[in-house]
Amino acid sequence: MVYQMENLSGGITAVNGIDAAGVHCGLKNNGDKDLALIYSREPAVAAGVFTTNRFKAPPLLVTEQHLAGTVRAIVINSGIANSCTGEQGMADARTMALLTAQKLGLQEEEVLVASTGVIGVYLPMQKITAGVEQAASLLSAAGGSDAARAIMTTDKVAKESAARFTLEGDARSFVIAGMAKGSGMICPDMATMLAFLATDINVERELLQEALQEAVAHSFNLISVDGDTSTNDMVLLLAQGGSTPQLEKDSPLWPAFKNALLHICRDLAYKVVADGEGVTKVIKLTVRGAVDYAMGRRLARSVLNSTLVKTAFFGEDANWGRIITAMGYAGVDFIPERVDVYLGNVQVMAAGKGLVFNETAAREVLMQQEIPVLIDLKLGTEEVTGWGSDLSYEYVTINSAYRS
């Protein structure tokens, strides 16, 4: 069955039945928006993927609990992460959900909560209360980009993505859309990679969770700015569309839905990398011929997290020795004598041995804004692509004096 997909402008409110708002309630000193509200006019089910960090922030714990039931809203603040705040932090996160529920006539359990910002600081609940009230009064189908701006911390641009997909010969069409903020992996002090997605397709919760986990595995979990995962990272996906028949796994719509979801997740993930602090280049690393996804991901992350690889790409230096070194300590059982490595179309290693290559051609590849790197393990059939950033002087500047 053939399906089609078109990109839409805008973000999460491109989905029918989703309203949003973003306001300034006083958490950011510069007057920027710092509280976002997402509202589903119909009851929705929600899926979530959360940080694996051992320290988990209170809003994340509250959201995990609330995922089990029907979901109607997500309230998010930026500026303060409400992390490492103990029992008071748990109470504050619950109060955020309760305040939002009261304003919108919902149950507390129908509201998800997220926070991003400085760790170890308590939320000023009076400001949050005023912010929730104001945001609730501004909810609209045009509020998506206000909400996307309100979740930013050190992001330079708001990140939104939306797409419509249709099955050929099917009159119906569906939308998946979302927004993200991405300083998380760059700057966990202003913690958090957050993404909020919605769709108007009717999917049962377990199936939605399965689809989201798979999409995140091949998008957000394959990007690296500095390899850190924060205490607050989360990706949430709301599915309403209760009026349409429930999507089944054997439906021709299922692969179309999964593909569109992956498309949106990758688009947002890419925007997170490209907007990373001090990023001048994006490295697109493909690991081909892996035995399985885990092997490919582990190698991709090891290479993309290496500060030596990152600085070499910043310097436009065809330093493939650093790539294979980072592969070598990834803790993966590949066979060095089989490995081929390419920078763009320039092969630099064949069967584990270095090649004499055209330095000029290699440098041309390295001067591109997005640099494709291919590692072929020649072991299996799995192919995994990840995205990373270079490491520049600006990265050091931003991160050496961020908090103060």
Place this chain on the structure above:
Amino acid sequence: MVYQMENLSGGITAVNGIDAAGVHCGLKNNGDKDLALIYSREPAVAAGVFTTNRFKAPPLLVTEQHLAGTVRAIVINSGIANSCTGEQGMADARTMALLTAQKLGLQEEEVLVASTGVIGVYLPMQKITAGVEQAASLLSAAGGSDAARAIMTTDKVAKESAARFTLEGDARSFVIAGMAKGSGMICPDMATMLAFLATDINVERELLQEALQEAVAHSFNLISVDGDTSTNDMVLLLAQGGSTPQLEKDSPLWPAFKNALLHICRDLAYKVVADGEGVTKVIKLTVRGAVDYAMGRRLARSVLNSTLVKTAFFGEDANWGRIITAMGYAGVDFIPERVDVYLGNVQVMAAGKGLVFNETAAREVLMQQEIPVLIDLKLGTEEVTGWGSDLSYEYVTINSAYRS
């Protein structure tokens, strides 16, 4: 039993019966010494600890084979790593051992081989041949620092360490000494962390290996400049002293020997970190209350490898949120609600919650050249201390344009 230890000046030739030499044979374009020879006048047994990188360079593979028998010499070149060089590389490494054996009247199997430098380049064997001849003719008990200089690549200073230890009431005394080069973890393109140690105590091979592994675990394996391990890393320890009785594990000398060995390894490891490229500060991180060594090491390495932690220390920013974040993704089962964190004597976290602390006092700690950080897990009794470096503009400068 009480033992005493005194530091000696010089390096590996501080051990009686060890000669060394360092020469320039033409691998480095700037005329610096690039070939070192270490010679034991008596037959010695040797222990070795090698890189866990999946890519292993030919000299390392040859040395692993030769460790089984009696050892009389180590030949080392810098400038070219002889890594990713396939069968030709294996042949060249064997030839290095053979040439050295021929010059010194030894068996090929009695010579260990090490290389450090650019990956993927073949050794110019004519230059190596001339270098081995010259070095063999210059071997002397005064040649230790020439050898230490000849193994340097991007190191700014030669690294040597020596100590004498005695048991109280025992007329005998023993020496442990060595040299190291440390660009390995900073710059695996000019690959390698290398250390060569010798002692005049008589130890059986298996016991020597056990002692070396334990010392490396608490020294070289607990330092981090950028977390990379190269294709060529190795630590070798020669023990001769065949005329004295063999050291047994139940001898009072055994803990004295182990302590002196750890002292030398830590001293050299510290020098490697302090001389790291672009390093302005050394972070001394102690993880207290761990269940076991593995837990402590994993947490220490995760924190010390984090570029966010490194840049914060460079910026003298008391950013403890980054420390606990790096702990959280280390993949270790600690209990966040128990964790205390101190910067010097300033406590910043108690039982998993952030504290309001004296910023001025914290900044004073962060302005020190060596910054002590203490994490108390309050789980077990193991204490592990590691050393890491900050990440500065100079690091980016050096590593963004190293190869070219």
